[in-house]
Amino acid sequence: MSRETTYVGMVGDWQKLLVTLEGKIAEIPQLEPFRVKLDGMVTQALEVIKQQADLRANKQAASKQMRQLASDTQRLASAVRAVIKEHYGIRDEKLAAFGLQPFRGRKKATAPEEPVTPTAHPTDPSHQ
Numbered sequence: 232m233s234r235e236t237t238y239v240g241m242v243g244d245w246q247k248l249l250v251t252l253e254g255k256i257a258e259i260p261q262l263e264p265f266r267v268k269l270d271g272m273v274t275q276a277l278e279v280i281k282q283q284a285d286l287r288a289n290k291q292a293a294s295k296q297m298r299q300l301a302s303d304t305q306r307l308a309s310a311v312r313a314v315i316k317e318h319y320g321i322r323d324e325k326l327a328a329f330g331l332q333p334f335r336g337r338k339k340a341t342a343p344e345e346p347v348t349p350t351a352h353p354t355d356p357s358h359q
Contacts, residue, residue, distance in 0.1 A: 238280060245273045
């Protein structure tokens with residue numbers, strides 16, 4: 232007989248044990264208090280499994296709602312930032328207060344360095 236490792240599997244195993252106990256209680260009457268306690272605990276376990284399923288469904292619904300809210304809010308925040316840039320202009324340092332980078336011009340390109348050509352060493356046999 233394999234041992235169950237999931238809660239649903241364990242509860243199923245306990246329910247089978249309860250059914251068997253109920254059928255054999257006449258043969259082993261001293262197990263009745265344990266059967267009653269086991270029955271109560273299995274009932275509690277079934278309630279907790281139901282609560283978990285409800286919470287999982289609620290979590291999924293909340294996650295979906297949060298994704299939609301994040302998308303809508305991100306779009307609105309982008310629009311607000313665009314209006315702020317329009318109001319102050321792209322170069323105004325006041326943009327930094329809103330977490331925006333003011334345009335400070337482009338860096339001047341430096342002249343590319345001339346490539347250094349290796350000079351032949353006088354003792355190099357390939358250049359003799």
